[in-house]
Amino acid sequence: MKKFSMLCCGLMMASAVQAQSVVKGFVFNDLNGNGRKDKNEKGLAQVSVSNGTKVVQTDANGQYELPVAKDNVLFVIKPSGYAVPLTDDNLPRFYRLHKPEGSPALKYKGVAPTGALPASLDFALTARPEADDYTALIFGDPQPYTLEDIEYFTRGIVSEVEGIKDVAFGLSLGDLVGDNLDLHHPYVKAVKRVGLPWYNLMGNHDMDYDAKADSLSDDTYEAHFGPANYAFNVGKVHYIILDDILYPDPRDGKGYWGGFRKDQLDFVENDLKFVPKDQLIVLAYHIPLHEEGEGDAFRDDDRNRLFSILKDYPHTFSLSAHTHLQRQNFHGKEQGWNGAKPFHEYNAGTTSGDWYSGEFNIQGVPSSTMRDGTPKGYAFLRIKGNQYTIDYKVAGEPKEYQIRIHTPRVVPAGGNTSSGIYANFFMGHEGNSVQYRIDNGAWKDMAFQAEPDPHFQRLVHNWDYTEYLPAGRRPSNPVKSTHLWRGAFPNNLTEGKHTVEVKAKDMFGREFTQTQAFWAEQKAQ
Template sequence: SQFKLRFLPDLNTTVEKYRSEGKKVYGLTLGDMTWDQYWYSNRYDLSKYLITIKSVDLPIFNCTGNHDNNPYCADDWQAEQAYKDIIGPTYYSFNLGNAHYIVLDNIQYINTGASQGTIGKRNYNKKLTEDQLSWLKKDLATVTDKNAPLFVAMHAQLYANPTSLPQKNTISMSGGSTLVNYLKEFTNAHVITGHTHINYTIEPSDQLIEHNIAAVCATWWWTGKNGYANNHICKDGSPGGYKIFSINDNDVKWLYKGIKEEESKQFRSYDLNQCHITAEAFAPESTEAEMGAYSDTYGTKNNKNEILVNVWGYDPEWKVEMTENGKPLEVTRVVAKDPLHIISYEAKRLNVGATPTADFVSCATAHMFKATASNATSTIEIKVTDRFGNTYSETMNRPKSLSCSMK
C-alpha cells in the first residue's frame, strides 16, 4: 500500500507531464521489485509486482536485483528461475531511438543455508559472470555508432560510494574492470545502477559516467511508517525518488526527481547552529547514550555559524554558491552525514525501543557543501547550477530549525 500511495501516482504525473510535451516515455527498473522475505510471508512475489506496476501507463523494462531471487534456493540459477518465468531474461539488450540499452544481472546469489521452506542468509556476490561478459562483448560489437548514447543498467553499483576527498573512484564489483574496458570505445556511455538507496555520480572519464540512483522506497519505507517521521528520505538525505533521462538524438540530459517534490527541488540546506541532535529533542523515550551512538558530529552543539547544503544530484560539473549580504562565501565540498535522516530514522527507531538496522542507518556522502557565515542570523542566498546550466536557488532565513517536516 505504501508503494502505491507514494510512488505510482507521482510517476504517473511525471509520465503525463512529458507526454504532454510530445515526448515518448519509457521506464526502467533497477531491481528489487519485490522483497524476497515477503514472497511467502506476505504472498507478494514477482507476479504481484506485475499487477501493481500495471497502474503505471508506460512500457517498463526490468532489471533483476538481489531481493528478486527465491529465498528458498541456495543456487544462483535456480533462485532466478522465478524471475525468468514471470518477468523475462536476466540480461538482454534493445534499441530506442539512437540509444542502445543493455540490462545486466550483476547479482550472483549464494543464499547459504536455504532449502525448501527455509530462507537462507540471502548473501550474494556483486559480479558479472564470464558467460555474461562474453555475451556483452558480442552485443557491444553490434553497435556501429560509437558516439550514440549507450546505457548499461544493472542492480548493484559499479563504483563504490566516494567517502573521501579528493574523490577516489574505486570499482566495487567483480568483472567491473572488464566492463569498463569494454566501454572505452564508446564516447557517450552511461552506467545506471541502484542497490545502495543513495545518490552519487562517478565520472571516471569524459566518455563514461555512472549514475547510482537512490530508491523509490527511500530507507525501505521506514521514515514514512505510521508514527515515524512522516517524510520520505534516503540514507544520504536525498528524497526517495527516481532519475529522469531526456534523450534527443545523441544529446543526453538528466535530473533526479524526488517523490512528491517539484523537479526544481535539488538540494536541502541546514543551519548547523540548529542541528544539535539529542535524545531529549528527538528521541525522548531513549537515552543520550543510545542517541549518541548515531548522532555523529551533530551530538555536539555547533556555534560556528556554518551552513550545510546537500545536493543529491551533484557531479563535478555542478556549481554551488552561497552569499551573505551580497558577499560571496567560501564554499567547500565535504563528506558528512545528513542530519535530517538521522532524526527521521535512527532517532525514531530508538524512540520506540528498536535498534536501527545497520543497512538503513545514515551514511556519509560527498555531495555535501559547507560555508561559514559572519553571524547566526544573517540571510544566506544559495544558488546551485547543474551541468546543463539549470539553476536552483533558496533564500535561507536563519535561524532555520531542524525538524522531520523541514524541506
C-alpha cells in the same frame, strides 16, 4: 492400446525436446497486430536476435537461426522505429522462455516446463515512429517486503506519475521486491498504473535464494519478467540490461557478489558488434560497478572486461541502484576504464528511500529519507540524440526542489557561532560549483563536506530522544554524503529574520537555487 499410443507419443515428444539444438524463425512487421506472421507480412532484415549469449541478425527475408540448449531465453533486440507487443500489464513481450523440463524444485517454483519450441519461432514487431529526443522514467529499488509496503509504494510514488505524458517508457533498476517473490505480481499491478511500457531488471532481493547455481537464481524472475540480460533500442540509444549479481558467491558459496558470468559478457560483446559506434550506450544493472569504502563489492575482472568491450564507444554511461543512496560515480583508470573521459555511473536514489522507514508524511506513507540525506524519489533520463541528462524528482515536492538547506533556526546576532549553513545538492558530486549568499549579499563558495547530512542526523535523533514512540520505523543510521556542502555564518548579523540562498550547478551545466529563512537574536544576559 490407447495407453501405449499415449506413451509412444510422450516418448517422441521427450525425444524431440532432447534433440532440439537449433531454433529458426522470423522477425516480422505485424501489420494487423495479431502476433502471427501472416502471408502478407514481410520479415525485417538486420534485426538482432539472441539466445542470451550469441547474437545474430536476420537475413534479407527476416529469418534467423540460433543454437539452443535446455535453458535459454530467446529474444529479439527491438530496433529503433518499432514497438514490441505488451502484456495487459504493460510488460514488453519480446522473448520466449525455453526450459523444456522447467526449473528445478524451488520455493517460488520458477519456470514451468515449456516443452518443445515451434518449428518457426517468430517475433512480432510493429512499425512506430520514434523521436530521437525523449524521456524515460527511472525507478530505483521499489523493494516492498509486504503488501503494506506495496501500498506505500503505490501511494507515495506511483500515484504521483500515474498517467504521465510525454514519457517513452519506464525502467526499474532491480529489487522490485524484498525477498518475497510472490510480491512480483502486485508490484507489476502497481507499476501498470503508470501507463507506460515498463522494463525491469533483477536485483539481489529478486533472486531464488535456494538456487544451487547463479544461472538458476533468476528462474522465478524469468517466469514473471523474461530474460535477466537483454537489450533494446530507442532512437539513437542502445540499452543493455544486465543481472550483475553472482549467487551463490563463487568465493565461499554464501551470499552474493557483484559481477558477471562469462556468458553475460559474451552477450554484451556479441550484441555490440551490430551497434554503430556513434550510438549512446546505456547500461543498466543493480549493483554499482565499484563502491567507495565498500571493500571488495564487485569482481574486478568482470568490470575490466566490460570496460574493455565498451572502449570503442565514446558515448556510454550506466544506471545502477542497490545502495539506497544517491551518487554520481566516475570510473577512471584506477577502476579499469581507459576512455578519454571518466565512465559515468548514476547510482540512483530509490523509490523506497530508506526501506520505507521514518515518520509518516502528509500522504500517510513513511517519509523514508535516505542515509545520505537524499529524499526518496525517482529520476527522468532525458535523451537528445546520443546525449543525455538526468533529473531527480523528490516525491511529493515540486520539480525545482533540488537542494535542501540546513541551518539552525536561530543564531547569535553580532557574534560568532560554530554552526554552519549546509546544502545537500541531491544530484551533486565533489567538484560541482555550490555557492551561498545571505540577504542578497555577495556570493561565496561553499566547501564540500564528506560527512553525514545534519538534517538526516536530526531525523534519526528525533527517534532516539522521543518519549513517545511514533508510528513507523526508525531510520537507518547516517552515512557520509557525497553531495553535501558547508558555508560559515558571518559575525555581523543584525537581529531579526535573514534569508540564505544557495545556487548549485550540476554536471550538465544547469543551475538550481533554493532559499531558507533563519533568525538572529541577541544572547541572553
